[in-house]
Amino acid sequence: MTEQVSARRILLAPLDPVHDVGLKLIAKALDERGHHTVLLSPDVTAEEVINTALEHDVDTLLVSRTIGYGVDKALGRLVDLAEASGLRDRARLVVGGMAIKPEFVAELGFDAAFGPGTEVERAVAYVEERPYIPQADRAQKEKRDITAGYDYRFHHQAIADLLDQIVDMILDEAQGKTSPGVQRTRLRDEMLTVQHQQAQGGISASQAEETQRTLRLAYSQHCEELITAFYAGGRMPPRTRTLTGSEVANLIAQVNQIKGQWASPRLQHVAGQPLIFVQYGTGCPAMDVLHMKVAEGWGADGIIHFDPSWEARSEGLIEGYVAHHESGTLVTFENLKLMKDALEPATIYQVRAHRGLNTSEMALLAGHAGADMTKVNIIYGSLCGGTDPERLMVDGIEVLRIAARFGMSIDVPANEELSGVPAYKTFASMLIGAKLALRLGARPVLQPLLCYAPDVMIGGQMADNYVDFNAAKFWALQRIVQAPIWPGAPVGFFTHTEDRVQSAVTTALHTALTASLGAGMVIIASVDEAYAGGPIAATSRIDALRAVQEVFRFFGHATIQPTPQAELWADELVDNIEGQLRRVAQAESFTYCLYNDVLATRREGAHPGRFGQGTVTEA
Amino acid sequence: MGKTTATRALLEAAYRVGLSVGLTGIGYDGEALDNLTGLPKPRLPVEPGMLVATARRCLNAASAVLHPVADTGVATPMGEVVVARVAEPGLVVIVGPRTGRDVRQITHLMGQLGGQLILVDGALNRMIPLMETDGLILSTGAARTTDVGLLAAETGASNAMFRLPVLEGDGGKQPQTCITLTRHEGPPRQLSIGSLLVPSTVDQLCSFADQDTCQIIVPGALSISCLSLLWQRLESHLADVVLVMADPLRLLISGEPPVVQKSLSQIPKGRLQVLRQLPLIAITVNPFYPRYRWRTRDYRPAYVDAVLLQERITEAVDVPVIDVKRQGGDALLGLVSKLLWPESGHYPWSGC
Numbered sequence: 001m002t003e004q005v006s007a008r009r010i011l012l013a014p015l016d017p018v019h020d021v022g023l024k025l026i027a028k029a030l031d032e033r034g035h036h037t038v039l040l041s042p043d044v045t046a047e048e049v050i051n052t053a054l055e056h057d058v059d060t061l062l063v064s065r066t067i068g069y070g071v072d073k074a075l076g077r078l079v080d081l082a083e084a085s086g087l088r089d090r091a092r093l094v095v096g097g098m099a100i101k102p103e104f105v106a107e108l109g110f111d112a113a114f115g116p117g118t119e120v121e122r123a124v125a126y127v128e129e130r131p132y133i134p135q136a137d138r139a140q141k142e143k144r145d146i147t148a149g150y151d152y153r154f155h156h157q158a159i160a161d162l163l164d165q166i167v168d169m170i171l172d173e174a175q176g177k178t179s180p181g182v183q184r185t186r187l188r189d190e191m192l193t194v195q196h197q198q199a200q201g202g203i204s205a206s207q208a209e210e211t212q213r214t215l216r217l218a219y220s221q222h223c224e225e226l227i228t229a230f231y232a233g234g235r236m237p238p239r240t241r242t243l244t245g246s247e248v249a250n251l252i253a254q255v256n257q258i259k260g261q262w263a264s265p266r267l268q269h270v271a272g273q274p275l276i277f278v279q280y281g282t283g284c285p286a287m288d289v290l291h292m293k294v295a296e297g298w299g300a301d302g303i304i305h306f307d308p309s310w311e312a313r314s315e316g317l318i319e320g321y322v323a324h325h326e327s328g329t330l331v332t333f334e335n336l337k338l339m340k341d342a343l344e345p346a347t348i349y350q351v352r353a354h355r356g357l358n359t360s361e362m363a364l365l366a367g368h369a370g371a372d373m374t375k376v377n378i379i380y381g382s383l384c385g386g387t388d389p390e391r392l393m394v395d396g397i398e399v400l401r402i403a404a405r406f407g408m409s410i411d412v413p414a415n416e417e418l419s420g421v422p423a424y425k426t427f428a429s430m431l432i433g434a435k436l437a438l439r440l441g442a443r444p445v446l447q448p449l450l451c452y453a454p455d456v457m458i459g460g461q462m463a464d465n466y467v468d469f470n471a472a473k474f475w476a477l478q479r480i481v482q483a484p485i486w487p488g489a490p491v492g493f494f495t496h497t498e499d500r501v502q503s504a505v506t507t508a509l510h511t512a513l514t515a516s517l518g519a520g521m522v523i524i525a526s527v528d529e530a531y532a533g534g535p536i537a538a539t540s541r542i543d544a545l546r547a548v549q550e551v552f553r554f555f556g557h558a559t560i561q562p563t564p565q566a567e568l569w570a571d572e573l574v575d576n577i578e579g580q581l582r583r584v585a586q587a588e589s590f591t592y593c594l595y596n597d598v599l600a601t602r603r604e605g606a607h608p609g610r611f612g613q614g615t616v617t618e619a
Numbered sequence: 620m621g622k623t624t625a626t627r628a629l630l631e632a633a634y635r636v637g638l639s640v641g642l643t644g645i646g647y648d649g650e651a652l653d654n655l656t657g658l659p660k661p662r663l664p665v666e667p668g669m670l671v672a673t674a675r676r677c678l679n680a681a682s683a684v685l686h687p688v689a690d691t692g693v694a695t696p697m698g699e700v701v702v703a704r705v706a707e708p709g710l711v712v713i714v715g716p717r718t719g720r721d722v723r724q725i726t727h728l729m730g731q732l733g734g735q736l737i738l739v740d741g742a743l744n745r746m747i748p749l750m751e752t753d754g755l756i757l758s759t760g761a762a763r764t765t766d767v768g769l770l771a772a773e774t775g776a777s778n779a780m781f782r783l784p785v786l787e788g789d790g791g792k793q794p795q796t797c798i799t800l801t802r803h804e805g806p807p808r809q810l811s812i813g814s815l816l817v818p819s820t821v822d823q824l825c826s827f828a829d830q831d832t833c834q835i836i837v838p839g840a841l842s843i844s845c846l847s848l849l850w851q852r853l854e855s856h857l858a859d860v861v862l863v864m865a866d867p868l869r870l871l872i873s874g875e876p877p878v879v880q881k882s883l884s885q886i887p888k889g890r891l892q893v894l895r896q897l898p899l900i901a902i903t904v905n906p907f908y909p910r911y912r913w914r915t916r917d918y919r920p921a922y923v924d925a926v927l928l929q930e931r932i933t934e935a936v937d938v939p940v941i942d943v944k945r946q947g948g949d950a951l952l953g954l955v956s957k958l959l960w961p962e963s964g965h966y967p968w969s970g971c
Contacts (some may be wrong), residue, residue, distance in 0.1 A: 047816035047842040054814065076744025079717075080872045083747045084840035084865070085814040086796060088718055107647040107743050109717035112696065 005128045011058040013040040013049040019066035026123045046078040050085050060127050064097040071099045079109040141346035146520055147409045147443040147484050156480045162581040163435040170590045174397050178619040180222040180315055181395045185360040187219045192368045223316030230318045243321040251286045255342045267299035269552040275521035281306025283324035285335045289342045294538045298545040302348030307331045312356025313611045331362045336369035348372045353399050355385030357612045360398035367406030374403055375411045379429035382594050383606035384419045389594035391612035404441035411445040417453040420605030424576035429599055445484045448473050451493035471562040472569030474517040479574055487514045488523035496530035503527040504547035512551045516559040621905025622758040626740045628948030633736050634666045641734030643672035643715040646742025662710040669705045670734050672725045674698045674714035683709030693721045723751040746868045754898040754958045760905030761923040767931050775935030776880030780867040781899035786892045795838030802831040814839030821848045836863040843874030847882045866895045901939045901954045904928050
């Protein structure tokens, strides 16, 4: 606060036998701002309060009341005495405290009332007769580049060398190859370029329409029947529908009323605590937008789009504002733009493209819609996501090029752990993806899962606690490369239950651990996400965000200390990662590793996908 | 206790006979549930032609259709008070002026707009602003205490304060801000304070009083303990001094009525006067009280013996006591009319 106001004279009086901490805090704040305060001790009578106020010729009387019984009588009499004595003509009467309800202000004749939880600064602003600017507003959130400050320097030279060899192998193998996904991506790029040109006035509407028609026709020829039917005759895929014009208009109007009206509060209590991301994908883009506005309002720093798995397995994407009657929201330019335009400027927006037959087009749409991040993991998508390895290799490289082109950072999720693949193998795969991204000019983010993975359930590494092995994972990666590490997705996966309190606590504690380890961001679950069975309730998101906010407050700069076992596991992980990469580098090809149990085995839960098999062709 | 019921009864009676009625209040009334108990409250119904002074934000909260006719400049936490005329009947929420000065301004304005009878609804545990009205209807009942005997004694004590004599002469007409000691000879002495709230102020006053002091005017607030202390000090030294308070409401809020009455009983008749009086028109009684149920931790409606309640209070006071639920608002309106229009003997109604 830098404004200068004239010094006020304020009497602060607790109308309770004991409670006065609120007034003490306010008095301190007022004193620091140069005002003249008189703070009465507790257990004073109304007469003493009024008399003291008159003696000191105050211009504001702040009284507090914590005890609920008799509050109406005590306060009503105080107001009457204030008027009878003439104080009312000279001073403003303000009441606050645990016993105060807003209705009392009008009923009892006070000029203002501050209920439980009122910020000290709000009371100070009132005394100074200026608008109250919440703390969050005074330090507006700014969008951060989550890869800033990382130079991607490899500390482990042997691993770095192996990764280079593997990346060379991948790029050689993919050289000169294309797929329907890549071809559709190029056509979609042209379509969006034409759309943009038309909007800018560069081409006429009729010219644009003609070009789009040609491009759509070419596009649909690379699609499967489900999607071709959309472009040919407007037939919507099952369990989807287009939002009506009025639905979209109403949503936009509603968002415009609230956008920019508040400053999203900070969840972080001290600098250095990670940014918090939440996931969305109810199926309905309108509900998604409103859910995400709620999440922003409760402090979320970033959001992640979830699409339905069937969309990832269909050649081609449809267009328009499309609602899906199941979980997962379709990736269309319109849906993504709707969300992007609704978000506050500081909110980071990610669209996933980590598996399936439309990965490159999804990344492209994300880029055109203004997303900040996308996601791809060629190995996970091939071995646990159902996509043919060769196909995803080709499409995944395209994703990385698109990410680089649009300046989107790209995370490489180590999701294979969820299927049972050991951590060291998933991390080896993740590092391959990261090195490939770097080679193609993108800025990768490592996304280890701090989870209670199947392999760990069997191996027992988390029998005692969830701290050590997760810390080991983090440290192992840090020992290998200086890169952003973003635990997800969500953190604490497989530790959540239907018990909402348990769910909130495990999310909060895992988040505290990531903060302790130095992560820059983390993805959290909603408290009903593990067993939602459908759209996630906005209130459940709020519960999770509040739990995280509280744990940040609890820990501040304090940290969680793993046991010495974590160091041993970290060393072991690094060694095993190196060994795994060595095996990959010595293989005849990258896709050989995917098809033949090198990167992960079928027994471990890795099954080379079949969607898109045989669709890679020479460019 | 039952003030909204009384207000409502009076509103209905006044409207029936064609009086032009204005309605405002010094609290927050008209909400569906009581702020404290959560029980449904009787709300205030208004009819076409009535004037209502309430906060601007409450206009749309009403089910009645209200058309603003005048701004007042009087601020409340819910916005400026505006005067509106009722276009279509319904219920209203009243958030009105909070100080006596504002009450005076708004009732005057409503009178200028044609209001013949302006009702100012009271507020929870507040009275001082009502001094700016022409007459008071005191509402009491079992919600204050279910001990009928105690309620009667308390009401009687309150009644007594409205019987205090008014100071004669010009002294009562001049605005007073400081405690003034009038002397038999010589100019009056004035203190720098206007209220007697703590013992040190009594010390200060007594240091100014001497054998020449005949009147002590206390225009501000006072506590009953200070009044008692002052009288003890003066009684032995100043045999004929008269204590003058601003008005009976300042005495009423100085402490619990029985305690106040006990202190006043120690002051000889005529030795305690007021600068202004407020006619006590009637006392309304309400046998209803919210009974707390421990098992369910909520309140339920309950009633004391209504007849007994009315009888006991009638015995304790010297003004009419009315149970508006049983007797309606006509009796109340008759009493109001006698006060406001004493010469005609009835209200200037616009009926045929």
